Amino acid sequence: MKKKLAHWLKVATVVMGWALTPVIGDYLIDQKQELSPFQLAFFRYLIAAVVLYFILIFQSKVKNKDIWNSLQNNLLKYIFVAIFSAFMPVFLFLAVRDTTASTASFLLNANVVLIPIFAFFILKERIRKIYALAITLSLIGLFLVIFNEYLFNLSEFPMGALIGNLLAFGSGILWALYTVFLKKFFSTENPLLVTFVSLSLGSVILVFFAFLMPPREMSISVLGVFLVILLAILSTSLAYSFWLSLLQYLSATETGIIQTLVPITSVIISIIFLGETITWIFAIGALFILAGIFLVEMRRTKELEHITEKVD
DSSP states (O other), X not given: OHHHHHHHHXXXXXXXXXXXXXXXXXXXXXXXXXXXXXXXXXXXXXXXXXXXXXXXXXXXOOOHHHHHHHHHHTHHHHHHHHHHHHHHHHHHHHXXXXXXXXXXXXXXXXXXXXXXXXXXXXXXXXXXXHHHHHHHHHHHHHHHHHHGGGTTOGGGOOHHHHHHHHHHHHHHHHHHHHHHHHHHHHTTSOHHHHHHHHHHHHHHHHHHHHXXXXXXXXXXXXXXXXXXXXHHIIIXXXXXXHHHHHTTTOOHHHHHHHHHHHHHHHHHHIIIIIOOOOOXXXXXXXXXXXXXXXXXXXXXXXXXXXXXXXHO
């Protein structure tokens, strides 16, 4: 009973943590204008890296020399993936200034469907029929979500909204590339260790943009500080470490459901706390994207299960 409760608490943490990211970004950057996108991304990664360090040392029992050796042996590879890691949240937080958190969440989470495409070109993995179907469904959904209420009147589509939507989708592209290159370069490394190093290097990269490029001013409230810490710990450190542990015993259907719950939860939170509304066009597009995400996650998890059975 205790194990089952712990299991569902981890699932809830993952879904809520990832769902809150665009919502908190929208609130702090667009509505309250307390931080710049670069500053929020920097503080998120810096705090998350510190928390992940203690998780590695005390929970995973990784030693400092293990971290240092991994960094020394793979420095250029780490820098390469850290660039994708650093600018993924920046693109998302830039996007929420011109688009809604709901739209940003769906466009970001479409990265799941992009992974098979990049894996085909970078890892030489073949695109299975189920992936082709998922990609087709998601592309239809992405088109509907991006153009939304202007679908039948594209001439009046605001340029700012288009840029915001494309930035959110760009964030998903960077996430997908980050995932694929992690598999290419670090498939035999401790995934939590790799995440810690990439977040640490990502925060170093973001320092310049956060404090040397305008706007440099910060006027953050007590609530803002709390939300930044929540974003770093819940949405990054805990969500990712819990997700890695859940993958060891989740079924294909469960992983698909969890991935689809993330943008749905973002929409619900955005409607309640940010006063956002959704159109029927957005809803239809969202369903297409969710179907694509679900199909990809089910197939990927089945492949992992098959590999594990062979190893055993």
